[in-house]
Amino acid sequence: MTKRRATIALAALLAAILGPAVSVLGPAAEAAEQKTIVIDPGHGGLDVGAKGKFGNLEKTVTLAISLKLKALIEQNMAYRVLLTRDKDIDVSLENRSALANNNDAVVFISVHANGSFRAATGAETFYMSLTDLDEETRKLAYLENNSSQLETRISDDAKDAVKMILWDMAQAAYIKQSARLAEAIQRELPALLTTEGRPSRSLAVENRGIKQARFKVLTGVACPAVLVEVAFMSNPEEEQKLIDEGFQAKVAQAIYQGLVSYMKAVGSRPPAPLP
Amino acid sequence: MKIPKTVLVVGLLIVLAVLVAVFFRSGAREVIRKSEPAAAAAPGPAGAPAPPPDASAAQPTLKVSVFFVRPSDGLLAPEEREIPASDSLVQETEAFIAELIKGPAGDLAAAVPPGTKLGRVYITKEGTAYVDFSRELVENHPSGTSAELSTVYAVVDGLAFNFKAVKKVFILVDGEERETLAGHIGLDRPFSPDYSLIAKK
16 A cells, blocks of 8 residues: 555656656757857957957957857847857867858858958948869769759758768858858848938948958858858957947848848748659 | 081981070969079068179160059059069069068059068969968958958969969968958969959059
C-alpha cells in the first residue's frame, strides 16, 4: 500500500519534473526549426575600423545599428537572429562567416560605416566580387547560380557541390541571391532616409548604388550575404549623422525593409518544376 | 651559280637580321626580369626612378597614367607622368609605383597612405606582379571600404593599364601576404584589374 502510494507520488513527481521539461522542449524544437539570420557588426575590439574626424569609431556605430536591426527582425519576423558580436570585442573574419555557416543561416548582413581618402558621401550596399576566382570555382559558381532551383533555395545536390568548392569560396555559389538582397536593401536605404518624415531630411544620404568588391568577411559565407556601408565615417557631416540614434534607427529600419522585400520575393515564388 | 648563292646568303642574313630585330623589339617582355641586385632598385626611400647615368639628356622616357583619388566622387582619375624607360619591366613598374607613392601634383588626392615605401616588384612568367609595400601601407591607412578600394585599384589598375604584360597583381606588405588591407578588402589572392573604379572623364 505504502509502496503503491510511493509509486504514485514518484510518478507525480516525475510528471511535475517532466511536464515543464516537455513544454520547454516544445519551443526549443520550434526554435531549432526557425531559420537563422546572422547580423555582423563590422570590426570590434582593437579593430576600430574607420575613424571620424570627431573621434567616433566605425565599430561603435556598426554595433548600435546591428542591435537595432536585430530587435526589429525579432519583433516582426519569425527568424532567429544571431550577432557575430554583441559587445566591443575582437572577432576574426573567419569566425564571423563560420557563425553563419554553423547555424545554417539563410541571410548574412554585415553592417559597416565607410571611410575614404577624401570627403566622399553616401550609402551603398556591396556583395562579393567574383572577378578574381580561379576558373574552376567560377565555372561551378556559374552552374550554381543558374540552376533551376535558384528561385527557391539551393538544392541538396547543389549543396554537395558547394561543399566541394573550397570552403573559403563558398559565397561564389550564392552570388545571384546576394545581388538581389543587395538590390532590395539598397532600394530601401536611401529612399527611407530621404523621403520619410521631416527630420529625416537632414539625415538624408546620397545613393551610391550596389557594388561588388572582394570583402574578406563575405568570401566564406554559404548563404546570400551583403555588406552595407551605411554612410561615411570619414565625412564629418555624415559622422554626426552616424552617431545620431534617430539616424541609426532609420538605417536599421531601411535594412529591415529591404530584408522583408527580399524574403518576400524569394519565398513567394513557387518551387521550380522538376525536369 | 656562284653569284646567286652569295646573293642568297646575303638575302638570308638580311631576313635573319630582320627577324632578330623583330623578336627583340616585340613580345620579349613576357620573360621574367629581375632588376640588377639592389644598386638600381634601392635608391631613395621613395624609390626615386633609377638614377640616370651621364647620358641623362638622351634618356628615353615612358609616358604613364598614374591614378589618384578624385575628391568629388572618390573615383580614380589619371595624372600623366614620365618615367625612365628601361628594358627591365621590373624597373619600369617600380618607377611607376614610386610615382604613385609620390602622390598627386594637381587637385587629386593620394591613393596610398603617407609614409608608404615600395619594397620590390617581382613579375612571374604568367604576368602576376608581386608588389611589396612597407607596413605603413597598412598602419597609416585610414581604413574603410572606399579608401581600401582606392589604394588597391590605384596599384592594380595602374599597373595593368600601363604595362600590358601585367595581368594580375598580388599586394604584399613587408614581404608577406595579408588577410585584408585594413579590415575590409581581402589581400589574400591576386587582383585582376577592375576599371569600374576609374572615372569616365
